[in-house]
Amino acid sequence: MASSIYLKQFELGPMGNYVYFIGDPNTREVAVVDPAWDVDRIVALAEEEGLTISNILITHSHFDHINGVEGLLHRTKAKVYINKLEAEFMKAVWPELVKVDSGDTMHLGDVDITFLHTPGHTPGSQCFLVHDRLISGDTLFIGACGRCDLPGSNPEDMYYSLTHKLAKLDDRTLVFPGHHYAARPYSTIADEKRFNPYLQFQSLQDFLRRGMGIVKMS
Numbered sequence: 001m002a003s004s005i006y007l008k009q010f011e012l013g014p015m016g017n018y019v020y021f022i023g024d025p026n027t028r029e030v031a032v033v034d035p036a037w038d039v040d041r042i043v044a045l046a047e048e049e050g051l052t053i054s055n056i057l058i059t060h061s062h063f064d065h066i067n068g069v070e071g072l073l074h075r076t077k078a079k080v081y082i083n084k085l086e087a088e089f090m091k092a093v094w095p096e097l098v099k100v101d102s103g104d105t106m107h108l109g110d111v112d113i114t115f116l117h118t119p120g121h122t123p124g125s126q127c128f129l130v131h132d133r134l135i136s137g138d139t140l141f142i143g144a145c146g147r148c149d150l151p152g153s154n155p156e157d158m159y160y161s162l163t164h165k166l167a168k169l170d171d172r173t174l175v176f177p178g179h180h181y182a183a184r185p186y187s188t189i190a191d192e193k194r195f196n197p198y199l200q201f202q203s204l205q206d207f208l209r210r211g212m213g214i215v216k217m218s
């Protein structure tokens, strides 16, 4: 497994959002994950590091994750990658839009990025698996998961995304979340399986009753 990845995590805006550069350390070509809040800073950081921004990857369509897309499209020739269900959900109209499915991959130099559809927080939420690292958006946080009481949320989908998709990844996978909500900036799947209460529930009913609280059972 190739381990040479360029990954930079930085926090922007008033809600502790993490923005990421991921790409190939040799070609210096990168994708920006969830550009928001400060496009000038994003462009300046890329310039400082000698990076070319060729793609924009969207974990989901909430304002705090996408409010820099428009601005970045004016400054770069990037294409925007979004899950096809999220594109429908937000009625995305950006030019250069690429609608992806779960399991699709993208190549940046020698680096492969796999799109994993993880609905729950929104219908088309997705995570990005980059070799041994997972960019988990607002699906999996360190010690928590994304809210499931918002328009388009579905707690049942969240349960399956967490337990049937993310918990099945290799234990050594590093987890890079969408917000700075925990003391440390990243975790591992092994640690989340051990310490994250949202990955402890043994059944969907248990997850809905005790984890989500607010959900009415039908």
Ligand SMILES: [Zn+2]
Residues within 6 Å of the ligand: 060, 062, 121, 138, 146
């Ligand atoms: Zn969100």
